[in-house]
Amino acid sequence: MGLQTPRPRRTQKRKRAKDAAQSVRVAPGAKRRFQTRLLKWYREHGRDLPWRKTSDPYKILVSEVMLQQTQVDRVIPKYHEFLDRYPSFHALAQAPVEEVRKTWYPLGYNIRPHRLHGIACETVARYGGALPSDPEELLSFKGIGRYTAGAVRSFAFNEDAAILDTNVMRVLHRVFVGTGDPKAQKPRLWALSEALVPKGKGYDFNQALMDFGALLCTARAPYCLLCPMKSFCKSYPFDGKKRDR
Ligand code: SF4
Numbered sequence: 001m002g003l004q005t006p007r008p009r010r011t012q013k014r015k016r017a018k019d020a021a022q023s024v025r026v027a028p029g030a031k032r033r034f035q036t037r038l039l040k041w042y043r044e045h046g047r048d049l050p051w052r053k054t055s056d057p058y059k060i061l062v063s064e065v066m067l068q069q070t071q072v073d074r075v076i077p078k079y080h081e082f083l084d085r086y087p088s089f090h091a092l093a094q095a096p097v098e099e100v101r102k103t104w105y106p107l108g109y110n111i112r113p114h115r116l117h118g119i120a121c122e123t124v125a126r127y128g129g130a131l132p133s134d135p136e137e138l139l140s141f142k143g144i145g146r147y148t149a150g151a152v153r154s155f156a157f158n159e160d161a162a163i164l165d166t167n168v169m170r171v172l173h174r175v176f177v178g179t180g181d182p183k184a185q186k187p188r189l190w191a192l193s194e195a196l197v198p199k200g201k202g203y204d205f206n207q208a209l210m211d212f213g214a215l216l217c218t219a220r221a222p223y224c225l226l227c228p229m230k231s232f233c234k235s236y237p238f239d240g241k242k243r244d245r
Pocket of ligand 1: 171174175216217218222223224225227228229230233234235236237238
C-alpha cells in the first residue's frame with residue numbers, strides 16, 4: 001500500500017470544525033428543555049454576587065481574572081478592596097505593577113496581577129481606557145483567552161457569547177455527552193456551549209451555567225436526585241466512583 005498524501009492543514013481544520021459541529025447536534029426539544037430548566041433553576045437558586053450588580057467591563061474583567069483558580073468566598077473581599085484602590089483601567093495602568101501585586105496578595109497565582117496590569121496599560125494605550133467588545137480584539141490582549149473574552153462579552157456587553165470554564169465543561173459533558181474525558185473534548189464542548197446559548201439571554205444563561213456547576217452539578221458529589229436535568233442527563237445517576245475528570 002502506498003503512502004497517504006498528508007491532508008493540507010486548512011482541510012484538516014475544516015474537517016475538525018465539521019466533526020465538532022456534527023457531534024454536538026442537540027435535538028431542538030432537548031436544547032429548549034435544558035435552557036428552560038436551567039434558567040428556572042437560576043431564578044430560584046442563583047447566587048447574589050457583587051460583580052452581577054455591574055456591567056462595567058473593567059469590574060467584570062477584574063472579577064473574572066480573580067475568579068480564575070480562586071474560590072468565590074476568597075475573591076469577594078479582595079474584589080472590593082482592589083476596586084476601591086484601582087477603580088478604572090486608567091487608575092490601574094498608572095499604578096506601579098509591584099504595588100498591584102501586593103494589593104492582590106493573598107490571592108495566589110501571581111501572574112494574574114501582572115496580566116491584569118498589562119491589560120489595563122494596553123486598554124489605555126490602544127483604546128483610551130475603554131475595553132473593546134469585539135472578540136478578535138479581546139483575544140489579541142495577552143491574558144485574555146477564549147473563556148475570558150466570552151465572559152466579558154456576555155457579562156459586560158450583554159452579547160450572546162459562549163463560555164467554557166471547568167464548571168461549564170463538567171455540566172455540558174455530563175448532561176449531553178456522558179462518556180470519556182471532558183478535557184479531551186474541548187472543541188466539541190465549546191461548540192455545544194455556543195449552540196445552547198438562548199438568543200437574547202446569554203447573560204443569565206452563562207451565569208446560570210456557572211452557578212449550576214458550582215452548587216448542584218458539583219465535581220465530587222453532584223445532587224442528582226434534586227436535579228432538574230435528571231430525566232435526560234446522560235450521566236444520571238452520577239457515579240462518584242467512576243468520576244469524570
Ligand atoms: S443529573 Fe447529576 S450529573 Fe446530571 S446534570 Fe444533574 S447533577 Fe449533574
